[in-house]
Amino acid sequence: MSKVLGRTLGLKSSQVRSLERLLHRKVDAQRAVTHELARELARLSSDAGRCVGIVVDRRGRILDVSLGDAHGVPFPTRRLARTTAPGRLCGLRFVRTALSTGGIGHDELAVLSRHRLDALVRVEVGRDGSLGSLRTATLLPPGSAEPYDLSPPFAATAIRADFLESIEALEEEFARTAPGARAAVDRDRAILVTVSGERGDLAQESLEELRELARSAGIEVAEARLQRRERVDPATVMGRGFLEEVTRRAASLGAGLLIVDEELTPRQAKNLELAAGLEVMDRTMLILEIFGRRAGTRDGKIRVELARLQYMLPHLIGRGIEMSRLGGLGGGAKGAVRGLGEQKLELDRRVLRRRIDHLKDEIDKIGRRRGEMRRHRMAAGVPQVSIVGYANAGKSTLFNALTAENVRAEDLLFATLETTARRCRLPHGTEVVFLDTVGFIRDLPEGLRDAFRATLEEIDGSDLIVHLVDASNPACPRQLAAVEGTLAELHLDAIPRITVFNKRDRLADPGLLAPLVDKSAGMLLCALDPADIRGLASRVERSLAEQVAERLATPPVDRDGEE
Numbered sequence: 001m002s003k004v005l006g007r008t009l010g011l012k013s014s015q016v017r018s019l020e021r022l023l024h025r026k027v028d029a030q031r032a033v034t035h036e037l038a039r040e041l042a043r044l045s046s047d048a049g050r051c052v053g054i055v056v057d058r059r060g061r062i063l064d065v066s067l068g069d070a071h072g073v074p075f076p077t078r079r080l081a082r083t084t085a086p087g088r089l090c091g092l093r094f095v096r097t098a099l100s101t102g103g104i105g106h107d108e109l110a111v112l113s114r115h116r117l118d119a120l121v122r123v124e125v126g127r128d129g130s131l132g133s134l135r136t137a138t139l140l141p142p143g144s145a146e147p148y149d150l151s152p153p154f155a156a157t158a159i160r161a162d163f164l165e166s167i168e169a170l171e172e173e174f175a176r177t178a179p180g181a182r183a184a185v186d187r188d189r190a191i192l193v194t195v196s197g198e199r200g201d202l203a204q205e206s207l208e209e210l211r212e213l214a215r216s217a218g219i220e221v222a223e224a225r226l227q228r229r230e231r232v233d234p235a236t237v238m239g240r241g242f243l244e245e246v247t248r249r250a251a252s253l254g255a256g257l258l259i260v261d262e263e264l265t266p267r268q269a270k271n272l273e274l275a276a277g278l279e280v281m282d283r284t285m286l287i288l289e290i291f292g293r294r295a296g297t298r299d300g301k302i303r304v305e306l307a308r309l310q311y312m313l314p315h316l317i318g319r320g321i322e323m324s325r326l327g328g329l330g331g332g333a334k335g336a337v338r339g340l341g342e343q344k345l346e347l348d349r350r351v352l353r354r355r356i357d358h359l360k361d362e363i364d365k366i367g368r369r370r371g372e373m374r375r376h377r378m379a380a381g382v383p384q385v386s387i388v389g390y391a392n393a394g395k396s397t398l399f400n401a402l403t404a405e406n407v408r409a410e411d412l413l414f415a416t417l418e419t420t421a422r423r424c425r426l427p428h429g430t431e432v433v434f435l436d437t438v439g440f441i442r443d444l445p446e447g448l449r450d451a452f453r454a455t456l457e458e459i460d461g462s463d464l465i466v467h468l469v470d471a472s473n474p475a476c477p478r479q480l481a482a483v484e485g486t487l488a489e490l491h492l493d494a495i496p497r498i499t500v501f502n503k504r505d506r507l508a509d510p511g512l513l514a515p516l517v518d519k520s521a522g523m524l525l526c527a528l529d530p531a532d533i534r535g536l537a538s539r540v541e542r543s544l545a546e547q548v549a550e551r552l553a554t555p556p557v558d559r560d561g562e563e
């Protein structure tokens with residue numbers, strides 16, 4: 001088999017051998033490319049009618065030879081990708097031929113920055129196979145006006161002999177300008193993009209939520225951008241020009257991750273990854289990433305695994321998305337599909353489906369166990385009050401305040417992944433069980449909803465729901481509506497409900513919220529204020545007492561529903 005990457009079909013065996021002979025050859029590393037090597041590459045490329053690329057290390061060894069088509073040749077990413085020490089380049093340069101004239105392309109520059117290559121060298125080939133002019137591109141340290149240093153075209157006779165020194169000087173510059181030696185391209189540093197045709201604040205709110213999600217996943221946001229366009233681009237979601245700009249910004253800000261506020265098809269993810277040269281994530285992957293980080297208990301882990309596998313299943317088609325962030329499958333599907341053809345793909349899908357079925361069984365068991373606990377509580381005659389609300393509304397804080405508990409409350413989305421129940425007494429002595437629940441979020445994909453349904457089902461059978469809303473969030477009205485929609489979907493909207501607007505202390509003018517509070521007969525409070533907590537506890541107690549009184553006043557209904 002040929003050691004040359006790419007399809008060698010259609011080449012004469014002598015041509016393939018000539019290409020193979022390049023491998024492991026040693027050249028003068030002090031030159032970006034030697035005159036002789038450039039000439040040879042031009043000749044080989046012209047003979048084959050296709051572009052040729054080689055990867056050379058700092059000792060001058062040719063580590064890889066790949067063959068492209070008439071228009072280009074991709075950098076052999078998978079085989080050579082390696083982690084780079086912070087502030088350093090990867091020690092490899094990519095030299096490629098081009099059968100037409102022109103500058104170094106934007107996708108190639110993306111490869112340069114993504115892999116932190118020492119340099120990219122473009123060798124032009126004339127129609128007759130002669131060596132044309134050369135161009136180089138190198139990275140520039142963060143904070144430079146431009147992310148890349150692009151040379152003008154120059155002749156092979158002008159190739160300089162100080163390549164290694166200039167690369168070392170560049171690395172020193174990187175180390176100097178990046179104190180703390182942060183890697184100039186960082187997988188945990190992201191550019192966020194929302195593409196939306198919505199008018200008004202909706203798109204901005206969505207972008208802000210994406211920012212919060214990223215933060216909750218431990219990802220640093222380098223920049224968040226909004227593109228307003230009526231329809232998403234079917235190939236790349238955002239428009240070409242916008243994508244180019246985002247790619248440039250990512251390079252100059254040292255971001256290695258692009259997060260798109262949109263559910264990406266495998267094809268879109270792949271297109272974006274190739275065009276931007278960045279790792280790509282969508283909103284669902286981001287939520288999965290948070291869930292993965294948070295899940296502490298066995299139950300939580302099972303739910304997260306199910307959600308993750310259900311998300312992966314359709315994405316296996318064509319392996320559009322790199323699954324590294326989604327974690328492996330214990331030697332199963334991860335990375336196994338690439339290059340092994342359809343058969344393997346089918347097998348992986350079967351393995352996945354079996355695992356999904358197994359996890360669903362487990363979740364049913366959890367549901368039954370929790371259902372039993374719930375029935376016990378109900379049999380004991382203790383009323384149940386569920387605290388529900390949008391992610392980060394302050395549910396756990398309120399729960400802790402009401403029950404003197406110490407459940408994890410943090411300024412993160414999905415700090416809570418499990419329901420917690422606590423029994424306590426209200427001011428006039430009524431015993432209740434309070435339930436702290438998982439936060440809601442809009443547009444949760446089906447797979448994730450399945451995984452968390454069991455958690456939310458625990459709300460069923462509650463005597464009262466306290467719907468907590470973060471009044472300080474500009475998206476508060478929409479979050480309120482999203483939660484109400486989900487409650488209705490889960491048939492929980494018949495349960496009596498108190499709407500509570502939280503974080504009053506953060507409002508510049510609480511009066512502005514009055515119409516919304518009045519409309520839902522709600523109350524405005526601060527979960528950190530003990531007097532407010534007492535007020536809410538009394539209201540809960542009153543509401544439960546009213547229910548008891550109502551039940552006593554209503555004649556019992558017989559089985560057929562007739563009085």
Ligand SMILES: Nc1nc2c(ncn2[C@@H]2O[C@H](COP(=O)(O)OP(=O)(O)OP(=O)(O)O)[C@@H](O)[C@H]2O)c(=O)[nH]1
Nearest residue numbers: 392393394395396397409410411414415416439527
């Ligand atoms: N200023 C202020 N902050 C609050 C208030 N209530 C909660 N917080 C803060 O809001 C953040 C989120 O609180 P949590 O109680 O974790 O919210 P949650 O609804 O349980 O969040 P998830 O479990 O992630 O859905 C924390 O940093 C709290 O300290 C409040 O009344 N005022």
Ligand SMILES: [Mg+2]
Nearest residue numbers: 395396415416
């Ligand atoms: Mg919580």
